[in-house]
Amino acid sequence: MSNGTVLVADDDAAIRTVVSQALSRAGYDVRVTSNAATLWRWVAAGEGDAVVSDVVMPDDNLFDLLPRMKKLRPDLPVIVMSAQNTFMTAIRATEKGAYEYLPKPFDLVELTGIVGRSLTELKRKGSGDGVSPDDAGEAMPLVGRSPAMQDIYRVLARMIQSDLTVLINGESGTGKELVARALHEYGKRKNGPFVAINMAAIPRDLIESELFGHEKGAFTGATSRSTGRFEQAENGTLFLDEIGDMPMDAQTRLLRVLQQGEYMTVGGRTPIRTNVRIVAATNKDLRALISQGLFREDLYYRLNVVPLRIPPLRERLEDIGDLVSHFLAKVHDEGLEAKRILPDALELMRRYDWPGNVRELENLIRRLAALYPQDEITAEIVASELRSSEGAGGGGEGAQGAIAAGDMSIAQAVEVNMQRYFASFGEALPPPGLYHRVLAEMEYPLIMAALTATRGNQIRAADVLGLNRNTLRKKIKDLGVTVIKG
Missing domain, CATH: 1.10.8.60 (Helicase, Ruva Protein; domain 3)
Structure with a gap:
């Protein structure tokens, strides 16, 4: 007994053959064609339960044909195959109403599985109005045709028309903010603001004010009311970069926003409703931070609705x-x-x-x-x-021979990383206050490294750092450093 009829269209005879054989072995009746005109004739006649088609064919482009197919038969699942393995191909397939997008070359087992799901699952509702890439020369927000990038494109294509919270994980320099911007700029919130905040670049005691804003007189120096990033991102997307560096107090307040959809400014008394999409990113292992008591487990699950790993x-x-x-x-x-x-x-x-x-x-x-x-x-x-x-x-001697070898290594490392930090802003410049921000941000990893190297021995760590033991103890408390003795 047949599992249904699948219409296969591709101008490559070899692909028609292997796809037809794979689907036939899976129990489907298969009809194959090398052109779009025949495919349209079959669809218009009500034939076929699913379509598997290449994008570019000799007589037409599937993306031009798809809207007519969906208008005539809105419940007909269409699986798109393409050798043009770019982010915009995946987005366009989703925009035009395709059930799934498969980059060539693809796994035949995966194809038969997708066809099976397409015939048993409810059809995804609508295609939205997120993007209309009408010309072949549109700018590419993401670049790459590797299998790893194809997986990312397919997830993004599904996510752009939703408001689900996305947690992006990847090493520094992999393009996490580019992915977050693509989710925003090709989604239904594209007409709203995209607001980014880097938790690692803001002094820890100012993060809550930066996120939620503050009232006049809320703290010393608060001479007027200030809007926070949530207010700035209203009806748009808020990108929380390096979320693993967020202090625990701010994590608690963020959790409230995700649970209840409202927040209060620092020093405020009235809850403010918010309508933003949250996209978070980290280069750290949040599960490890949870085990160390540095990250809230309940916040992790609120953020990790759709996990997305960006490969190095x-x-x-x-x-x-x-x-x-x-x-x-x-x-x-x-x-x-x-x-x-x-x-x-x-x-x-x-x-x-x-x-x-x-x-x-x-x-x-x-x-x-x-x-x-x-x-x-x-x-x-x-x-x-x-x-x-x-x-x-790396370490080693250089032109600054008067500096000791160990100091030279630290100086070089700081120089390289600061060059990369400035480069990450492109033509723009970092926010004001960089000098004090860098000094403040270096304290935590420096003290943590010294304590780790001395197995939590504060006397030895204070000696390495050149600090008084009481001074070190106070900094451990103020910075929230976890002392692991071993």
Whole structure:
């Protein structure tokens, strides 16, 4: 007995054959065609229970045909196959009403599973009005065709028309904010504001005021009422970057917002209703922080409704070519001379580990475009730049020979990371107060590292740090450092 009839359309005879065989073995009747006209004739005649189709065919584009198919037969599930494996292809498939998007090459077992689900699940309601990418040259918010990126595209395509809270996890420099912006700019809140706040870049005692705002006289220096990021993001998206650095008090207040949809300003007495979508991100293991008592477990589950992991660049090295082309075009648009990366130089990049991830790659391309007059960038040039990057982050003697080796290593590490921090703002500059903010933010990891190295022995840690023991004890209390004795 047949499980249903599937219409398969693809101009590649080999793909028609393998898809037809796989679906036939799964118990479906299969009809195949190489063109869009025949597919439309079958659909218009009421034939088929599901469609599996390529996007580009000799006589038409499936994305032009899909609206007519959905208008005539709104419950007909259409599974889209495409070799144009970009973020916009996944978004367009969702926008046009496709049931699922599969990048080529795909797993046949996965395809038959999707067809089975499409015939048993309720059809997803509507396609919304989130995006209308009508031209082939639209800007790409995310770049890469690797399987890891395809998984991200498919999740994002499903999530853009919802208000579900998303928790993005990934190393620094992987593009977590880009993903958050894509969720906003291609979703139903695109006409509202996108507001980002980095928990690691704000002094811990100011985070609540930054998030929720404060009333006049709420604390010393509060000479007037100030709006917080929640108010600024009303009807839009609030991106909470490095959520793992949020203090416990602020976590409690954030939990209230997620549970009850309201908050109070610092010093305020009247609850304020809020309508924002929360997207959070972290480069830390929140479960480990929970076990250390540094992150609320109930808040974690409120944030982790839709988890999304952004892979480090070393896990998707096949995307290097696309990323390099993207960044070369970007710097050219900004006024720098066009460059060409030679194949051997590109191959060298694919063998590099990229500890700074996509941000490090973009910074490299900017340096190559700015510092080298040659039209063609060779492997020797790339190798020299990569060696300089590795040397900048390591220890050893350098030009500042008067500084001790240990201090030299710390100075270099701070310099490299601050350069990356400034680069993350693009043409803009960081918020005011950076000097005191950096000094304040360095205290916590510095004291934690000293305590870890001394197995929680505060006398030895104070000696390493050059602090009085009572001073260290007070800082441990004020900063909320967890002392683990071992």
